Amino acid sequence: MPHSTQLRKERTATCTPASSPRVRVARKHHLLVRITHWLNIPLLLGLIVSGISIYWASPVYRHNPDPQTGSSDYLADVGLWICAHLPGGHDCASRPDWIYNHISLGPSTLAPALRLHWCCTYLFMLNGLAYLAGILWSGEWRALLPRLSDARGALKMAAYYAGTPLAILRREPRKPPRQTTKYNPLQRLAYFSIPVAGVLSVLTGWAIHKPMQLSWLAAIFGGFDSARVWHFWLMWIFVLFVIPHVILVFADGWDTLRSMITGWSRRVESGGQANES
Amino acid sequence: MNRDAAFRERPAGIVEVAPEAWHRRTRRDFLVFGASALGVFAVGRAWRREGWLANKTLRFDDDVAEALYSPSRLVPTYTKSQITSLKNNYNGATPGPGYIPAWRLTLDGLSSGLAVSLDVHTLLTHHQIHDQITRTVCVEGWSAIAWWAGLKFNDLLQSYPPVSEAKWARLESSVNLDSYGNPDPYFVSVDLPTARHPQTLLATHFNGQPLTVEHGAPLRLVVPVKLGLKNIKAITRITYMKDEPKDYWAERGYSRYDGI
Numbered sequence: 267m268p269h270s271t272q273l274r275k276e277r278t279a280t281c282t283p284a285s286s287p288r289v290r291v292a293r294k295h296h297l298l299v300r301i302t303h304w305l306n307i308p309l310l311l312g313l314i315v316s317g318i319s320i321y322w323a324s325p326v327y328r329h330n331p332d333p334q335t336g337s338s339d340y341l342a343d344v345g346l347w348i349c350a351h352l353p354g355g356h357d358c359a360s361r362p363d364w365i366y367n368h369i370s371l372g373p374s375t376l377a378p379a380l381r382l383h384w385c386c387t388y389l390f391m392l393n394g395l396a397y398l399a400g401i402l403w404s405g406e407w408r409a410l411l412p413r414l415s416d417a418r419g420a421l422k423m424a425a426y427y428a429g430t431p432l433a434i435l436r437r438e439p440r441k442p443p444r445q446t447t448k449y450n451p452l453q454r455l456a457y458f459s460i461p462v463a464g465v466l467s468v469l470t471g472w473a474i475h476k477p478m479q480l481s482w483l484a485a486i487f488g489g490f491d492s493a494r495v496w497h498f499w500l501m502w503i504f505v506l507f508v509i510p511h512v513i514l515v516f517a518d519g520w521d522t523l524r525s526m527i528t529g530w531s532r533r534v535e536s537g538g539q540a541n542e543s
Numbered sequence: 544m545n546r547d548a549a550f551r552e553r554p555a556g557i558v559e560v561a562p563e564a565w566h567r568r569t570r571r572d573f574l575v576f577g578a579s580a581l582g583v584f585a586v587g588r589a590w591r592r593e594g595w596l597a598n599k600t601l602r603f604d605d606d607v608a609e610a611l612y613s614p615s616r617l618v619p620t621y622t623k624s625q626i627t628s629l630k631n632n633y634n635g636a637t638p639g640p641g642y643i644p645a646w647r648l649t650l651d652g653l654s655s656g657l658a659v660s661l662d663v664h665t666l667l668t669h670h671q672i673h674d675q676i677t678r679t680v681c682v683e684g685w686s687a688i689a690w691w692a693g694l695k696f697n698d699l700l701q702s703y704p705p706v707s708e709a710k711w712a713r714l715e716s717s718v719n720l721d722s723y724g725n726p727d728p729y730f731v732s733v734d735l736p737t738a739r740h741p742q743t744l745l746a747t748h749f750n751g752q753p754l755t756v757e758h759g760a761p762l763r764l765v766v767p768v769k770l771g772l773k774n775i776k777a778i779t780r781i782t783y784m785k786d787e788p789k790d791y792w793a794e795r796g797y798s799r800y801d802g803i
Contacts, residue, residue, distance in 0.1 A: 287562070288559040288560060288561065288562075289559070289560050289561070289562050289565045290557060290558070290559050291557070291558055291559075291560060291565065292555040292556065292557050292558075293555050293556040293557075293558070294555065300576075304576065304579075304580070305583070308583050308584075308587060312587075320684065321684070323682075323683035323684055324681070324683040324684035324685045326684075376682070376683065377795060377796030377797050378597070378796060380682070380797070380798075381597040381600050381601055381796070382590070382597070384600050384601075384604045385590075385596065385597070385600040388600075388603070388604075405553055408550060408551065408552045408553060409552045411550060411552075447552055448552060448555065474684075475803070476608065476611055476802075476803055477678070477680055477686075477803055478616075478618040478619075478680075478767060478768050478802075478803045479608075479611040479612060479613070479616060479768070479802070479803070480611070481618065481619050485619075490678065490680060490686050491686055494684060524569065527572050527573055527576050528568065528569050528572040528573075529572070530558075530565075530568075530569075531555075534555075534557050
């Protein structure tokens with residue numbers, strides 16, 4: 267652990283009075299894990315906004331053109347709905363394209379969207395490999411493996427999270443389920459699934475990108491057309507993960523966010539890893 | 544037992560450190576990460592302003608596609624019951640059928656040094672006709688399965704060999720109007736290894752019938768190892784050349800190789 271030896275050196279090098287209390291910190295995230303974690307934000311953002319622009323060129327979910335709106339794309343219909351219900355949204359410019367105007371590079375931007383998508387794709391794959399190297403090198407992968415008992419534990423944890431806002435409103439004291447591992451069962455499930463979804467996104471992406479040279483890959487996902495559908499829904503897994511992920515990190519406190527930057531956590535006891543052995 | 548232990552979570556490394564050292568380290572890490580975030584943000588802005596990164600991406604992705612291509616790897620073929628409808632996705636106006644009777648195919652850049660002009664009858668009587676049911680994949684994301692018949696591009700290359708240093712074919716079309724009916728020449732580049740692929744056809748028939756004007760009568764390229772946009776309709780001229788020719792969609796920001 268080069269990281270911790272360096273910290274130890276700094277500790278000995280610092281001339282602190284013997285009476286000064288020491289800070290106990292636990293190693294939490296390898297440098298590669300932290301870097302790749304944050305790089306996922308621009309990369310996934312680039313992939314999603316360009317991906318929706320690419321989707322615009324040939325939407326998967328379509329219906330007969332609506333005589334009133336002229337839209338034949340369910341995703342555009344969602345934009346129409348948002349315009350109709352957003353305060354002050356009644357005069358949205360180019361109403362059917364609200365989604366594409368706001369969460370993509372815009373309609374009719376297929377060529378730049380493809381370029382951005384591919385650039386982000388290659389970087390996303392490199393990023394994924396660096397992440398894997400990080401969790402393998404540091405041994406952190408062990409803390410991410412789901413366990414057989416996790417199904418129940420994850421439900422318990424989800425129930426705890428779901429009940430917390432009400433408990434705060436009622437000012438009831440509330441204790442999370444006891445935890446003796448680095449991550450709770452729900453975290454393990456999420457942090458294990460997201461890299462799997464990343465791998466599947468890359469594989470379905472290549473199945474769409476090279477359906478002839480990699481026709482065996484497209485066949486695994488049911489052919490070119492259905493690999494597109496897989497690819498589309500895999501994107502939503504990332505979106506659905508990010509929302510509670512961000513909420514919970516802020517709810518959990520400063521230490522969790524800081525540890526993803528510095529790599530160290532001051533929650534030495536509550537993590538309880540030290541007790542486990 | 545030992546195997547279980549290999550997968551079991553290990554206790555975290557705990558270190559005792561002086562508060563000053565801890566704060567200094569934390570501050571340093573925040574500064575480094577913050578500066579890096581600004582750097583990434585700057586790259587994101589440069590992407591929009593400067594084209595070089597986007598062009599590098601296109602080039603790199605084309606190189607990957609070319610590396611994946613194998614002249615002997617065949618694309619999947621389908622049965623007649625799997626045929627789907629294929630829309631005419633040409634972005635301009637399709638001309639009337641008036642050009643068909645006088646249509647000729649001109650070949651240039653041949654080893655003979657002469658240009659050759661052929662009509663459909665000559666093409667069909669001097670080459671074997673092949674049927675194939677393959678998938679066409681559009682850059683927009685849709686795909687269609689269609690039944691094509693025609694001669695192999697490779698057979699034409701055999702009967703009218705290009706100059707020995709030729710690496711590319713430039714194909715031009717008589718479907719060359721924009722959506723207002725104004726001239727908008729359509730041309731594509733095809734590398735000769737792809738032109739020689741056994742499933743690259745110069746098709747004359749679509750779903751058992753002679754090609755209609757919508758689908759590129761009287762002769763069109765069917766190249767299932769490329770995106771649909773390379774499948775140029777109503778070919779009027781094929782020029783073999785050493786250097787990469789221009790490509791209609793590459794000029795509009797799409798990739799130039801388009802191998803799939």
